[in-house]
Each structure stands twice: as structure tokens, then as C-alpha cells.
Amino acid sequence: MPSLLVVGTGLMGTSIGLAATAAGYDVRLDELDAHRLAMAEAVGAGHRWAPGERVDLAVVATTPAAVAPMIARLLHDDAAGVVTHVCSVQSKPEDDLESLDGLDGRFCGSHPVAGGERSGPGTATSTLFEGRPWLVCPTPVSTPSSVATVARLAADCGADVVEMSAAEHDRLLAVLSHLPQLVASALAATLTGLPDPQVALAGTGVRDTTRLADSSPGLWAEIVSANPAAVTSALQAFLSPLLELRDTLATADPTAVTAAVSQLVADGQAGRGRLTGKHGQQPVVWATVSVGVRDRAGQLAQLLADAATTGVNVEDIRVDHAPGAPTGIVELSVSPDGADRLHRGLSSRGWTATTTGAADPRT
Amino acid sequence: MPSLLVVGTGLMGTSIGLAATAAGYDVRLDELDAHRLAMAEAVGAGHRWAPGERVDLAVVATTPAAVAPMIARLLHDDAAGVVTHVCSVQSKPEDDLESLDGLDGRFCGSHPVAGGERSGPGTATSTLFEGRPWLVCPTPVSTPSSVATVARLAADCGADVVEMSAAEHDRLLAVLSHLPQLVASALAATLTGLPDPQVALAGTGVRDTTRLADSSPGLWAEIVSANPAAVTSALQAFLSPLLELRDTLATADPTAVTAAVSQLVADGQAGRGRLTGKHGQQPVVWATVSVGVRDRAGQLAQLLADAATTGVNVEDIRVDHAPGAPTGIVELSVSPDGADRLHRGLSSRGWTATTTGAADPRT
Numbered sequence: 104m105p106s107l108l109v110v111g112t113g114l115m116g117t118s119i120g121l122a123a124t125a126a127g128y129d130v131r132l133d134e135l136d137a138h139r140l141a142m143a144e145a146v147g148a149g150h151r152w153a154p155g156e157r158v159d160l161a162v163v164a165t166t167p168a169a170v171a172p173m174i175a176r177l178l179h180d181d182a183a184g185v186v187t188h189v190c191s192v193q194s195k196p197e198d199d200l201e202s203l204d205g206l207d208g209r210f211c212g213s214h215p216v217a218g219g220e221r222s223g224p225g226t227a228t229s230t231l232f233e234g235r236p237w238l239v240c241p242t243p244v245s246t247p248s249s250v251a252t253v254a255r256l257a258a259d260c261g262a263d264v265v266e267m268s269a270a271e272h273d274r275l276l277a278v279l280s281h282l283p284q285l286v287a288s289a290l291a292a293t294l295t296g297l298p299d300p301q302v303a304l305a306g307t308g309v310r311d312t313t314r315l316a317d318s319s320p321g322l323w324a325e326i327v328s329a330n331p332a333a334v335t336s337a338l339q340a341f342l343s344p345l346l347e348l349r350d351t352l353a354t355a356d357p358t359a360v361t362a363a364v365s366q367l368v369a370d371g372q373a374g375r376g377r378l379t380g381k382h383g384q385q386p387v388v389w390a391t392v393s394v395g396v397r398d399r400a401g402q403l404a405q406l407l408a409d410a411a412t413t414g415v416n417v418e419d420i421r422v423d424h425a426p427g428a429p430t431g432i433v434e435l436s437v438s439p440d441g442a443d444r445l446h447r448g449l450s451s452r453g454w455t456a457t458t459t460g461a462a463d464p465r466t
Numbered sequence: 467m468p469s470l471l472v473v474g475t476g477l478m479g480t481s482i483g484l485a486a487t488a489a490g491y492d493v494r495l496d497e498l499d500a501h502r503l504a505m506a507e508a509v510g511a512g513h514r515w516a517p518g519e520r521v522d523l524a525v526v527a528t529t530p531a532a533v534a535p536m537i538a539r540l541l542h543d544d545a546a547g548v549v550t551h552v553c554s555v556q557s558k559p560e561d562d563l564e565s566l567d568g569l570d571g572r573f574c575g576s577h578p579v580a581g582g583e584r585s586g587p588g589t590a591t592s593t594l595f596e597g598r599p600w601l602v603c604p605t606p607v608s609t610p611s612s613v614a615t616v617a618r619l620a621a622d623c624g625a626d627v628v629e630m631s632a633a634e635h636d637r638l639l640a641v642l643s644h645l646p647q648l649v650a651s652a653l654a655a656t657l658t659g660l661p662d663p664q665v666a667l668a669g670t671g672v673r674d675t676t677r678l679a680d681s682s683p684g685l686w687a688e689i690v691s692a693n694p695a696a697v698t699s700a701l702q703a704f705l706s707p708l709l710e711l712r713d714t715l716a717t718a719d720p721t722a723v724t725a726a727v728s729q730l731v732a733d734g735q736a737g738r739g740r741l742t743g744k745h746g747q748q749p750v751v752w753a754t755v756s757v758g759v760r761d762r763a764g765q766l767a768q769l770l771a772d773a774a775t776t777g778v779n780v781e782d783i784r785v786d787h788a789p790g791a792p793t794g795i796v797e798l799s800v801s802p803d804g805a806d807r808l809h810r811g812l813s814s815r816g817w818t819a820t821t822t823g824a825a826d827p828r829t
Binding site: 216225226227228230231233236238265275278279280282283284285286287288289290291292293294295296297299300301302304305306308309310311312313314315316317318319320321323324325327328331334335337338339340341342344345346348349352353355357360361362364365366367368369370371372373374375377378395403404405407408410411417418419420421422455457458459 | 579589590591593594596599601628638641642643645646647648649650651652653654655656657658659660662663664665667668669671672673674675676677678679680681682683684686687688690691694697698700701702703704705707708709711712715716718720723724725727728729730731732733734735736737738740741758766767768770771773774780781782783784785818820821822
């Protein structure tokens with residue numbers, strides 16, 4: 104199996120080390136912070152790299168700003184046959200590398216779409232990439248063998264390899280990740296002006312819509328600055344109907360407002376409908392069975408155990424804590440065909456349930 | 467107990483009928499659609515109203531546009547001692563009522579914050595309002611006894627009564643509900659331009675942020691048109707930092723972009739931090755224990771059953787389906803103090819878990 108050098112042992116680097124070790128790679132680790140390096144070694148992500156040791160593949164998993172200089176150095180020293188990184192932006196590191204005179208066939212960018220808001224080697228796991236997309240982004244000069252080496256690592260880590268150009272990657276992530284982050288933050292920021300007793304009245308809608316706003320300002324500043332063109336374009340596409348709506352509201356013409364809101368919400372439904380399926384499957388609209396529970400350990404387990412006895416597969420769960428009450432509502436998403444069976448099964452075990460979207464609505 | 471007339475037997479009206487019947491009210495039902503009326507009667511929400519019968523309290527639970535004329539008629543006919551409605555906008559019905567010459571002390575607006583995206587009498591339940599806020603909005607001329615009658619119905623239905631003016635209500639709901647809806651719709655609409663294989667790469671971030679976009683265009687057109695001033699103001703507050711960011715991105719000054727994004731994301735964190743607590747409690751930051759599961763009936767139940775044996779209370783659950791794989795990640799939110807105990811308990815039962823935000827980080 105190939106030898107692999109992982110530079111930077113945060114969540115990403117350590118998880119790659121763990122997954123590659125499990126797949127039989129001979130993994131070496133490099134990290135400036137001695138404590139983090141020791142931690143990554145201790146959890147079994149690999150052994151420390153001796154400068155000068157040459158590897159088949161190097162993965163740079165540092166913060167975005169440090170990526171290009173590190174890649175340039177590894178290529179210059181011929182420390183690795185192929186070099187990649189794992190940033191959520193691709194064009195910027197490629198451009199930086201070119202200006203460092205380091206762009207050659209041995210480099211190919213990549214981005215495992217996994218990990219979310221977690222960080223640090225203590226949160227790493229060998230299964231982080233299982234079934235996740237790992238985007239592989241060749242430069243115009245990447246050799247086929249470099250691309251294949253990076254793609255093989257991704258596949259060996261359990262990921263689904265999807266190849267696209269750096270520009271395509273950055274446009275896609277701007278829409279799927281960078282824009283939603285900015286929108287969630289701006290929406291959450293509007294809550295700061297409300298008095299406490301009023302904020303406490305917030306329901307699940309605004310909670311879901313602002314969940315991303317928990318993310319780190321520093322990391323996102325770095326990501327957005329590294330992808331300005333694609334973020335600008337996604338932001339403009341997002342803002343355009345809202346600016347139109349603002350102007351329509353200013354005309355105080357109720358017919359025009361009604362038309363503008365109907366169109367906006369209908370367009371949103373169309374976009375949202377494209378999200379609901381899994382990878383490569385038709386989108387599915389789930390039915391929802393909502394159940395009242397007490398807010399205590401064991402209640403959720405009992406509910407799902409009772410649900411399991413009905414044989415209906417629970418596809419998604421949402422827990423909605425009612426403000427000011429020791430009770431909550433748990434929404435179980437199931438296939439429309441199974442909703443009625445689940446509902447009846449839960450009712451017979453004493454749960455209070457309501458159902459929407461069942462194939463055969465209860466009348 | 468008082469006699470109650472419910473006009474309109476959709477989800478709201480039928481649920482009020484069920485809850486009030488359970489609380490001992492003598493409930494009468496009125497509904498234009500004979501099928502819906504029969505359904506509401508059949509589920510036990512009350513008995514059909516004979517025109518001319520006088521009640522102590524009437525609740526108008528029709529679509530927003532039909533509310534004011536119906537209230538005016540009930541007051542004109544002296545069919546009820548007190549009349550209220552249950553719309554998610556308050557000033558518009560009040561103004562409409564005034565222009566119909568129907569505003570007097572017997573009217574007091576109200577809005578139970580419950581029900582979400584469900585609709586129809588088949589989804590009604592007597593527990594819909596338990597522990598939920600029910601906003602009571604007196605007009606300047608509502609008599610204290612009218613306000614008390616409406617508040618008593620809300621409390622008898624199990625809701626938490628919160629009194630505020632119609633203007634205050636409309637400003638609050640614009641921020642907590644109407645704006646998030648428009649934002650989620652506009653964000654989801656940006657997905658319509660992506661090719662299918664790319665949309666399939668979407669993660670939980672964009673899914674959570676666009677969940678509200680499933681809502682009905684017609685209903686939302688009616689709500690936003692009825693609350694134009696407050697929606698305009700909330701929309702402007704939301705758009706302002708994003709327009710600034712767009713302009714900053716146009717300057718191509720990386721330092722300025724970094725500063726603008728940091729500020730926006732930090733402001734979002736601050737707003738989001740105010741949401742995480744429950745009614746009247748301090749906000750809590752949960753630790754997250756993430757566990758890999760197979761996507762099958764019973765797995766979730768087994769996981770939560772194993773979690774329950776640790777005695778750690780699971781506060782929230784999120785199921786993240788990995789695209790293209792039969793596995794998924796379940797995120798369990800627990801108190802930072804309990805995260806480590808839960809993690810060890812699950813690991814000892816064979817689950818693969820990672821933890822973030824624990825009080826005592828694993829090293």
C-alpha cells in the first residue's frame with residue numbers, strides 16, 4: 104500500500120490518518136503543535152514524519168491560508184510523489200500555488216464534504232468520510248496519475264469520489280454552503296434586537312433556519328475571502344427576489360405584494376423539492392407523525408422502540424421543545440405508505456400522535 | 467362552563483374544539499364545508515351550531531381574509547358575548563373590523579403559536595396548544611372582561627398566555643416567523659439552477675436552513691400582504707448587512723471582506739445564542755455526541771435505548787443521512803456534563819461515536 108504524509112492533525116488530518124491506516128496505508132504525521140501531534144499518534148492516526156522521508160502522497164490539512172506555501176515546499180523538496188489538500192475552497196490555493204511557482208503535475212486539489220462544525224484531533228474518527236462526497240479537483244496540469252492517487256485515497260477512506268474543476272467546486276460550494284452560512288448568520292443577527300421574553304416565543308422555524316449561525320467567525324471570514332466571486336454571484340441571486348419584494352412592499356399595492364410573495368414561496372418550494380432525495384435517488388416527500396413526549400431521558404428511546412415494533416422505518420426525527428413546558432413534540436418522518444401504520448401502532452401504546460402527508464389521510 | 471362557538475373547522479378550529487370540549491366547554495361548530503363540519507363533529511370537537519343560538523365566546527378560525535367580515539357579522543347579530551380570532555397577523559383584522567364599523571369592546575384578537583405547516587381537521591388534536599404560547603392582543607377598546615374570557619380559553623386549552631398589542635405582535639411575528647419564511651424560500655430558490663448531481667451533494671446545513679421553504683405560497687402571500695410594514699422593517703434589518711457585504715466584496719479588498727464576514731458571523735452567533743434556552747431559562751449550549759447508524763427501522767430505537775441506560779438526558783436529535791450510503795449520522799445533544807458518560811456508554815455497546823463540546827474534552 105502507498106505511504107501517506109498528513110500535514111496538520113486537526114479533525115480532518117487525524118480522521119484521514121485513521122481511515123488511511125485502517126485501509127492499510129503507511130501513514131506519517133506532521134504538525135507544528137507538539138501536543139496535537141502526540142494526540143494524533145496516540146489515537147492511532149500514524150507515526151511522526153522524519154523530515155526528508157519521501158512518501159507517495161501528501162495531504163495538507165492545515166488552515167486554508169497555510170495550504171499553498173506548505174504544498175509549494177513539499178513539491179520543491181520532492182517530499183511526495185503527489186500532493187493534495189482538503190480545503191472547502193479550491194481556486195484560491197491553486198492560484199496561490201501558481202504565484203509561488205509551485206503548480207505542476209504532481210498537485211491535485213480535493214475537498215471531503217464531511218466534518219461539519221467539529222474541530223480538533225479529539226473528535227476525529229476513521230469513519231468520518233464513509234458515504235460522504237469527496238470532491239477531487241484536478242488543475243489543468245495535474246497528471247492523470249496524480250488525480251488517480253488522490254481519488255484512490257478518497258475511495259479508500261470510504262468516500263464517494265466526485266470529480267470537478269476548482270471553479271465548478273467553488274461555484275457549487277458557494278450555493279450549498281457559503282451562502283447558507285451568511286444567510287443564517289444575517290437572519291440570526293436580527294434576533295439581537297428583541298427583548299428576552301419575546302425571543303423565548305421563537306418556534307422551530309426560526310431555530311432551524313438559523314442553526315448554521317453557531318459557526319466560527321474566523322473560519323468563515325477565511326472561506327468567504329477565498330471565494331469572493333462565486334459568493335458574490337450566489338449572494339446576488341439570493342438577494343435579487345428579496346430586493347424586488349422590498350420594492351414591491353414599498354409600493355403598498357396589495358395585489359403586487361401577494362403576487363411577489365406567492366412567486367417567491369413557490370420558487371422556494373421548487374428548489375426545496377430538489378433537496379429531499381438522497382444521492383442518486385428520486386426526491387421523496389415524507390409523511391410526518393408528531394408525538395407528544397415528556398422531556399426526560401428514556402422517553403425518546405421508548406417512543407422509538409414502540410415505533411420500531413410497527414416495522415415502519417423512521418427516516419428523520421425532529422425534537423421540538425415547547426417553550427415553558429416539560430413536554431415536547433417529536434416529529435417522525437416516514438414514508439407516506441407507512442404513516443398510518445405507525446400512527447395506529449403508537450396510539451395503541453398510549454402515545455398522542457397527529458399525522459400529516461400520509462398516503463391515505465385519516466378521515 | 468362557558469359556551470363556545472368555533473367558526474371554521476380546519477386544524478386550528480377543530481383543535482380548539484377538542485381542547486375546549488376536554489376542558490368542559492359546551493362547544494358549537496360552524497363551517498361552510500359540510501364535509502369538514504361532519505369530520506370535526508365526528509372526532510368530537512363539538513356539535514353543529516344552530517344559527518341564532520347565542521354563545522359566551524366565539525372564535526373565528528377561518529382564512530385571514532374572511533376573519534373581519536365574520537367577526538363583524540357575529541357582533542352585529544349579537545351571536546356571542548365576546549369574539550376573537552386566531553390569525554398570525556393582528557393589526558389588519560383589527561383595522562378591517564374598524565372600517566366595517568364593527569370594532570367594539572366585545573372583540574379581542576389572539577394568536578395561538580402552534581400547528582406549524584399542518585392543516586385540516588384530520589390533523590387536529592386536543593393537545594396542540596399544550597405549553598405553547600397563545601398571544602392575546604386586546605384592541606384599545608376591548609373590555610377587561612373580553613380580554614379575560616379570551617385568555618381563559620387559551621389557558622383552558624393548556625397554552626401559556628402572553629398579552630401584547632396588535633402592533634407589537636405583528637412586529638414580533640415579522641421577525642420570528644414571516645422573515646424566516648421569506649429568507650428560507652429565497653435561499654431554496656437559488657437551488658433551482660443547479661444540476662441534479664450537484665444538488666445531491668447538499669449537506670444538512672442547507673437542508674436545515676431551507677426547511678421552511680416547504681410552506682404554502684397562497685397562505686404566505688396572505689400573511690405577508692396583511693403585515694407589510696413590519697415585514698418591510700424586518701426585511702430591511704436582515705438585508706442591510708448582506709448588502710454591505712455585497713458592496714465590500716465588490717471592492718475586492720480582502721481585509722475589508724474578512725472584517726465584514728467576521729462581524730456578520732459574530733453578530734449571528736450572538737443572536738443565535740439567545741435562541742437556545744427554553745422559555746424563562748438561561749440559554750444552554752449543548753454538547754453533541756455523533757453516532758454512525760445504519761439507515762433501518764430499529765437502529766435509532768436501539769441507539770436511544772442504549773443512550774437511556776447511561777441516564778443522560780437527550781435534549782435534541784438530528785439525523786443526517788449520508789448521501790449515497792446506507793448509513794447515517796445521528797447527533798445527540800446532551801448537557802456538556804453528561805457527554806462523556808454517554809460517549810463511553812455508547813462505545814461500550816459497540817457504537818462508533820465522536821463528541822464535541824463536552825465539559826471535560828477527551829484528549
